Amino acid sequence: xxxxVQGFAYVKDRYLPLEDATIPVIDWGYRRSDVTYDxxxxxxxxxxxxxxxxxxxxxxxxxxxxxxxxxxxxxxxxLIECVRRSQLRDAYVAVDCLRGTPAAxxxxxxxxADNYIIAFARPYVSIMSEDVQKRGTHLIVASAQRxxxxxxxxxxxxxxxxxxxxxxxxxxxxxxxxxVLLDRDKNVTEGPGYNVFSVVAGKVVTPNRGALxxxxxxxxxxxxxxxxxxxxxxxxxxxEFLQSDEIFITSSAGGIMPVSRINKTILCNDRPGPVSSHLxxxxxxxxxxxxxxxxxxxxxxxxx
Amino acid sequence: xxxxVQGFAYVKDRYLPLEDATIPVIDWGYRRSDVTYDxxxxxxxxxxxxxxxxxxxxxxxxxxxxxxxxxxxxxxxxLIECVRRSQLRDAYVAVDCLRGTPAAxxxxxxxxADNYIIAFARPYVSIMSEDVQKRGTHLIVASAQRxxxxxxxxxxxxxxxxxxxxxxxxxxxxxxxxxVLLDRDKNVTEGPGYNVFSVVAGKVVTPNRGALxxxxxxxxxxxxxxxxxxxxxxxxxxxEFLQSDEIFITSSAGGIMPVSRINKTILCNDRPGPVSSHLxxxxxxxxxxxxxxxxxxxxxxxxx
Numbered sequence: 001x002x003x004x005v006q007g008f009a010y011v012k013d014r015y016l017p018l019e020d021a022t023i024p025v026i027d028w029g030y031r032r033s034d035v036t037y038d039x040x041x042x043x044x045x046x047x048x049x050x051x052x053x054x055x056x057x058x059x060x061x062x063x064x065x066x067x068x069x070x071x072x073x074x075x076x077x078x079l080i081e082c083v084r085r086s087q088l089r090d091a092y093v094a095v096d097c098l099r100g101t102p103a104a105x106x107x108x109x110x111x112x113a114d115n116y117i118i119a120f121a122r123p124y125v126s127i128m129s130e131d132v133q134k135r136g137t138h139l140i141v142a143s144a145q146r147x148x149x150x151x152x153x154x155x156x157x158x159x160x161x162x163x164x165x166x167x168x169x170x171x172x173x174x175x176x177x178x179x180v181l182l183d184r185d186k187n188v189t190e191g192p193g194y195n196v197f198s199v200v201a202g203k204v205v206t207p208n209r210g211a212l213x214x215x216x217x218x219x220x221x222x223x224x225x226x227x228x229x230x231x232x233x234x235x236x237x238x239x240e241f242l243q244s245d246e247i248f249i250t251s252s253a254g255g256i257m258p259v260s261r262i263n264k265t266i267l268c269n270d271r272p273g274p275v276s277s278h279l280x281x282x283x284x285x286x287x288x289x290x291x292x293x294x295x296x297x298x299x300x301x302x303x304x
Numbered sequence: 305x306x307x308x309v310q311g312f313a314y315v316k317d318r319y320l321p322l323e324d325a326t327i328p329v330i331d332w333g334y335r336r337s338d339v340t341y342d343x344x345x346x347x348x349x350x351x352x353x354x355x356x357x358x359x360x361x362x363x364x365x366x367x368x369x370x371x372x373x374x375x376x377x378x379x380x381x382x383l384i385e386c387v388r389r390s391q392l393r394d395a396y397v398a399v400d401c402l403r404g405t406p407a408a409x410x411x412x413x414x415x416x417a418d419n420y421i422i423a424f425a426r427p428y429v430s431i432m433s434e435d436v437q438k439r440g441t442h443l444i445v446a447s448a449q450r451x452x453x454x455x456x457x458x459x460x461x462x463x464x465x466x467x468x469x470x471x472x473x474x475x476x477x478x479x480x481x482x483x484v485l486l487d488r489d490k491n492v493t494e495g496p497g498y499n500v501f502s503v504v505a506g507k508v509v510t511p512n513r514g515a516l517x518x519x520x521x522x523x524x525x526x527x528x529x530x531x532x533x534x535x536x537x538x539x540x541x542x543x544e545f546l547q548s549d550e551i552f553i554t555s556s557a558g559g560i561m562p563v564s565r566i567n568k569t570i571l572c573n574d575r576p577g578p579v580s581s582h583l584x585x586x587x588x589x590x591x592x593x594x595x596x597x598x599x600x601x602x603x604x605x606x607x608x
Contacts, residue, residue: 005405009329022326023334025313025400025422030327032465033337065473096329099469101309110469111476118329147456150449150488152466160464161336162456165403165414169369172415184454 007122008085010078015085018120029098033159034110036060041124041252042083042091046293048252049215050076056215057095060156066097066115075117082121083296090124092253126254127193128177136260136272137249138176139191141238142167146181146189146210154189155213164192176261178249180241183210188236191249194257196236199246199275204231216250219292223279246273248280255287256280311426312389314382319389322424333402337463338414340364345428345556346387346395350597352556353519354380360519361399364460370401370419379421386425387600394428396557430558431497432481440564440576441553442480443495445542446471450485450493450514458493459517468496480565482553484545487514492540495553498561500540503550503579508535520554523596527583550577552584559591560584 009021029035038057041048054072061068070078075095083091100113128137144166152160167179180191188196189210195217198205204224206217224231241247246267247259256279258272267273272280287293311322333339342361345352358376365372374382379399387395404417432441448470456464471483484495492500493514499521502509508528510521528535545551550571551563560583562576571577576584591597 005328005330011329018330019328021329023329024309024323025315025325025327025424026309026322026426030334031341031463032469033463034465034469037335064469109476110472120329122330145452145454147451147464148449148488151451151455152464158466159335159337160451160456160466161338162462162464165336165338165368168414172413184452 005122006086007088007091007120008082009118009120010082011118012116015081018122021118021120023098023118024101027098027101028110028113029096029100032099032110034064034099035096035159036064036066037094037096037157037159039252040079040093040095042088042093042121042296043124043287045089045298046290046295047079047083047093048287049219049292050079050294052215052218052292056157056213057097061097063153063156065111066099068097068115068117070117075119078117078119079121080296082119084298084300086121087298088121088123091121092123092125093119093121095119124253126257127249127251128254128257132177133254133257134272136258136267136270137178138261139178139180139247139249139259140171140174140176140263141242142170142179142181144170144181146183148184149210154211157212161192168192182238186238188238188241193253194249194251197248197250198236198241198244199248199273200240200244202229202275204229204275205236206231206233207236208233209235214250214252216252216255219283220250220256220279223282223286227279227282229275229279246276248276256283309426310390311392311395311424312386313422313424314386315422316420319385322426325422325424327402327422328405331402331405332414332417333400333404336403336414338368338403339400339463340368340370341398341400341461341463343556344383344397344399346392346397346425346600347428347591349393349602350594350599351383351387351397352591353523353596354383354598356519356522356596360461360517361401365401367457367460369415370403372401372419372421374421379423382421382423383425384600386423388602388604390425391602392425392427395425396427396429397423397425399423428557430561431553431555432558432561436481437558437561438576440562440571440574441482442565443482443484443551443553443563444475444478444480444567445546446474446483446485448474448485450487452488453514458515461516465496472496484566486542490542492542492545497557498553498555500545501552501554502540502545502548503552503577504544504548506533506579508533508579509540510535510537511540512537513539518554518556520556520559523587524554524560524583527586527590531583531586533579533583550580552580560587
């Protein structure tokens with residue numbers, strides 16, 4: 001493909017090349033960030049945890065009172081069709097539900113807008129590059145405080161990234177690859193696009209609040225059970241977090257990614273730790289074996 | 305104009321009808337709400353407080369490390385040109401600076417994106433309709449908590465409206481026209497698109513933190529000084545706010561708008577109060593007299 005932007009999109013009943021997929025500048029999905037979204041991945045021709053993503057997306061839409069015309073089955077078809085048309089074997093697949101644009105030439109209530117779905121498939125991306133994943137990610141604890149649950153529910157996937165973007169700039173200034181944000185009680189929450197796990201004495205811990213309930217996070221909890229590794233889901237104070245033996249982060253965009261530095265502290269001789277590395281290896285092995293997989297039928301592409 | 309969307313826009317060096325102005329679905333201005341904006345109004349052919357808006361917009365961009373190629377003078381020209389081309393005598397004029405789309409087909413750092421300006425002029429709108437302004441706005445105190453300053457700086461105008469949108473739905477459910485959000489210490493902050501003022505015993509109070517430093521708010525403070533009305537800028541606890549003699553809200557989109565009900569409490573016999581009404585009248589009188597005005601030269605429209 002000659003264009004800079006590879007991929008296929010679905011916007012209001014139409015399939016089109018991703019580079020042509022746009023939204024109006026007056027759409028409240030943009031102008032008020034009044035939108036929810038989800039991201040599913042395709043690896044070696046199969047979706048991972050597609051049903052879990054679709055269920056979470058519907059919960060998010062209900063929470064924001066967003067009512068697109070598509071059913072869950074129709075949204076599933078949109079996502080599969082975007083992947084089919086893109087012919088991507090490894091894909092990053094996003095689906096958004098936007099509030100839409102108020103009908104009249106005046107400011108009106110969001111309850112009156114026509115909500116709609118956008119979806120697209122583009123080449124698979126990782127939050128951290130392969131090189132960084134191999135040497136271990138370098139993180140800092142950012143001074144930006146994660147937006148409180150009393151203001152914006154973090155379990156409803158959203159684009160309110162102002163705090164996370166500030167954290168990303170703090171990481172850049174510190175020469176790190178990424179950041180972790182705390183809540184106002186100094187508990188670990190999440191980073192820009194990823195959940196956070198701590199490992200102490202072979203035991204795994206991840207925060208129970210203030211963060212997205214990530215599908216990869218959920219899969220890690222399942223993986224720990226299968227591998228007989230104890231996993232606790234509870235508040236994680238930063239004081240405890242900074243004493244971790246190992247740290248890793250999880251995202252649909254990258255899977256399980258080990259951390260080798262937190263602030264000035266070097267973990268595991270500056271390399272990915274044994275528990276993190278084991279879980280990462282098992283995660284990709286099991287995905288290849290068809291764990292929670294929905295294979296894509298690439299041959300039945302309809303003409304656009 | 306036959307179209308539903310009236311107005312003119314500027315997007316990356318091009319002027320075009322507002323209905324054709326779009327942004328890519330993969331732009332971080334949308335996907336991470338990594339954007340700041342400002343709104344100026346034109347009334348009877350003249351901008352109000354144009355310099356103050358341009359200065360605030362530049363401060364917001366600097367705070368988010370957004371560097372568009374346009375200077376302040378060029379942005380001023382964009383706004384004037386959008387109004388000229390639209391030929392609107394009363395206009396709502398928005399200007400956004402978006403982070404942009406990462407150059408490569410991978411997730412990269414926001415520092416690497418090409419930031420850019422979008423501007424548009426559309427017909428003037430008020431937050432509250434003329435009818436509501438006449439009878440007095442009905443407000444509720446929402447349960448949604450305003451996003452804390454430690455997470456997202458409210459003085460940098462932003463689209464993180466999740467809490468405000470939730471408040472708007474709470475207002476709808478309660479049969480009210482709008483809402484006011486509190487911070488976690490139960491101080492009044494702001495509503496969706498407006499600042500809030502309380503009047504007690506002829507004295508005006510507005511919050512000093514947790515809210516946008518609105519240009520109309522600033523103009524009201526100036527107006528109070530000119531009219532010899534005492535105006536305090538300080539924390540405003542909700543307990544004090546609910547005992548107000550009068551309440552009014554301010555926005556570029558509507559000016560000064562009196563409130564006649566707060567929660568179940570009826571203010572001033574269910575009508576706009578005397579101080580609010582006086583300030584509202586003086587505000588529009590002075591705008592007509594050229595207060596902080598920059599007249600638009602409509603005759604010099606260039607061909608597009």
